Amino acid sequence: MTDADVAGHPACEVLVVGFGPVGATMAGLLARRGVDVVVVDREVDVYPLPRAAHFDQEIMRIVQELGALDEVAPSTRPLPGMDFLTADRQVLLSMRSGDRTRSGFPASVLFHQPGFDRSIRDSAVQHGARALLGVELVSIDQHAERVTAHLGDGSSIDARWVVACDGARSTVRKTIGTTMDDLEFEEPWLVLDLVLADGTAPPSDVCFQVCDPARPHTLVPMPAPRFRFEFMLLPGEDPEWIQRPEVMLDLLSAWVDPTTVTIERAAVYTFHGLIAHRWRDGRVLLAGDAAHQMPPFLGQGMCSGIRDAANLAWKLTRVLSGASDATLLDTYQAEREPHVRAIVEAAVGFGRLICTTDVAAAAARDEAMLAARAAAGTEAPAGDDGAGLMPPLGPGPLVLDGGGPQAVQVTIDDVRSDDEVGDRFLVVVRSRTTHAASLDAWERAGAFVADASADATWAAVLDAFIPAVDVVVVRPDRYVLAAGSVCPPVPPVLLTAG
Numbered sequence: 187m188t189d190a191d192v193a194g195h196p197a198c199e200v201l202v203v204g205f206g207p208v209g210a211t212m213a214g215l216l217a218r219r220g221v222d223v224v225v226v227d228r229e230v231d232v233y234p235l236p237r238a239a240h241f242d243q244e245i246m247r248i249v250q251e252l253g254a255l256d257e258v259a260p261s262t263r264p265l266p267g268m269d270f271l272t273a274d275r276q277v278l279l280s281m282r283s284g285d286r287t288r289s290g291f292p293a294s295v296l297f298h299q300p301g302f303d304r305s306i307r308d309s310a311v312q313h314g315a316r317a318l319l320g321v322e323l324v325s326i327d328q329h330a331e332r333v334t335a336h337l338g339d340g341s342s343i344d345a346r347w348v349v350a351c352d353g354a355r356s357t358v359r360k361t362i363g364t365t366m367d368d369l370e371f372e373e374p375w376l377v378l379d380l381v382l383a384d385g386t387a388p389p390s391d392v393c394f395q396v397c398d399p400a401r402p403h404t405l406v407p408m409p410a411p412r413f414r415f416e417f418m419l420l421p422g423e424d425p426e427w428i429q430r431p432e433v434m435l436d437l438l439s440a441w442v443d444p445t446t447v448t449i450e451r452a453a454v455y456t457f458h459g460l461i462a463h464r465w466r467d468g469r470v471l472l473a474g475d476a477a478h479q480m481p482p483f484l485g486q487g488m489c490s491g492i493r494d495a496a497n498l499a500w501k502l503t504r505v506l507s508g509a510s511d512a513t514l515l516d517t518y519q520a521e522r523e524p525h526v527r528a529i530v531e532a533a534v535g536f537g538r539l540i541c542t543t544d545v546a547a548a549a550a551r552d553e554a555m556l557a558a559r560a561a562a563g564t565e566a567p568a569g570d571d572g573a574g575l576m577p578p579l580g581p582g583p584l585v586l587d588g589g590g591p592q593a594v595q596v597t598i599d600d601v602r603s604d605d606e607v608g609d610r611f612l613v614v615v616r617s618r619t620t621h622a623a624s625l626d627a628w629e630r631a632g633a634f635v636a637d638a639s640a641d642a643t644w645a646a647v648l649d650a651f652i653p654a655v656d657v658v659v660v661r662p663d664r665y666v667l668a669a670g671s672v673c674p675p676v677p678p679v680l681l682t683a684g
């Protein structure tokens with residue numbers, strides 16, 4: 187790489203633009219792999235008010251990899267599930283979350299975003315990422331071997347790669363000139379974060395999506411003492427009018443005694459469904475809201491961005507170290523976009539269901555959904571184990587047929603299996619005495635090879651596969667690359683052409 191030290195800022199291997207939750211994850215995952223990372227953000231501190239309220243078990247597993255579990259986990263609250271209700275509070279649809287999943291964490295948790303953002307920022311810095319805060323990225327120039335980023339203070343910084351985690355209005359996305367696929371969903375909602383007075387019971391323990399055509403709204407039981415309400419603005423309503431205290435208290439009064447709550451913040455957000463057509467241009471990659479945005483009805487916007495970071499971090503590390511050619515990065519959008527697209531479409535689909543304001547259409551919806559629920563019986567829905575509800579990764583040379591899932595994580599004697607594997611590939615075999623040639627090749631490629639016949643941890647990882655398998659190959663982001671009776675060769679895309 188060029189080691190130019192331009193205008194006072196040293197060159198780096200990766201420049202991460204944006205130190206929000208996705209940029210902090212990206213910077214942390216790279217830095218803990220030894221990559222020289224600089225991260226810039228135009229703000230000095232984390233955004234002080236929560237936007238995201240929910241994340242899932244896969245994100246907790248990534249937090250574990252970041253080494254921030256002890257800081258993050260205690261301040262979360264497991265979310266038992268989500269119910270869709272009619273205006274008169276009959277249950278249209280009920281979704282339940284498992285309390286232990288394949289990663290060992292609850293399927294869904296609620297959290298307070300500013301504390302989470304600070305914890306993962308801190309972990310990125312502890313791993314060695316260098317943060318330039320209060321500095322805006324203005325533009326970038328790409329060259330054959332590097333990218334020059336121009337900053338608002340007149341300085342510039344050279345990097346071999348740039349990852350843009352600069353949010354929905356991404357400057358970098360505009361610079362690379364990609365267009366967005368618009369799923370034509372645009373709805374303004376009022377988000378109200380409340381603090382409940384001591385001794386006030388939360389109005390619900392699960393998330394409610396109230397499909398009331400007179401005013402669709404959402405209840406989110408944040409970690410105590412907070413509680414979130416979201417109210418859709420009706421066509422033509424003035425965002426300033428709906429944020430008047432007397433209007434907000436009136437909206438809340440159907441669910442809480444307004445004298446027992448303090449409104450911590452009120453803001454109107456317009457929810458979209460957007461996906462960038464190109465997530466990579468040369469040495470510049472997009473991740474998080476810079477690459478895709480979705481309405482929050484499934485609580486998956488930030489989760490999707492953090493998954494992007496986990497997918498990209500190990501690939502970029504291999505490319506930087508010379509272990510793989512840059513063609514490995516072509517698998518990033520190929521794997522992530524179909525996954526994200528399915529989630530954006532589902533979130534938009536739920537949004538259209540919830541946001542119906544046509545009374546006749548809402549009545550027809552309710553009748554059909556109540557009939558379907560009655561026909562299915564009232565048995566409690568099975569808890570999600572963290573694999574079933576997630577769409578698959580897009581197909582490719584590093585993805586098991588069918589697109590995933592992640593391997594289970596086993597904890598024995600307080601040791602979690604991911605912590606033993608670290609950021610390597612994992613190859614688990616029923617017995618080391620077979621598959622010798624392929625195992626040697628995987629070991630030369632840096633994989634951790636585990637013999638299930640000698641260790642209960644790895645036997646449990648293998649035994650999670652139905653039907654039974656003798657070999658499983660797991661990527662550093664815990665997705666299964668292969669599972670079967672034969673150990674596969676190392677895929678060429680992981681190696682260099684030379």
Ligand SMILES: Cc1cc2nc3c(=O)[nH]c(=O)nc-3n(C[C@H](O)[C@H](O)[C@H](O)COP(=O)(O)OP(=O)(O)OC[C@H]3O[C@@H](n4cnc5c(N)ncnc54)[C@H](O)[C@@H]3O)c2cc1C
Nearest residue numbers: 204206208227228238239240323353474475485487488489
């Ligand atoms: C009301 C609401 C509820 C939500 N609920 C959920 C939920 O429950 N679960 C969930 O997973 N998601 C949820 N989301 C979505 C989630 O908030 C976003 O997907 C997530 O914040 C995106 O993270 P990010 O790091 O990509 O971008 P951001 O959080 O926007 O961070 C971008 C960072 O880049 C910086 N930046 C921008 N431009 C520049 C520049 N030119 N130079 C330097 N720095 C720059 C910004 O200062 C910022 O720090 C919700 C969103 C909303 C609005």
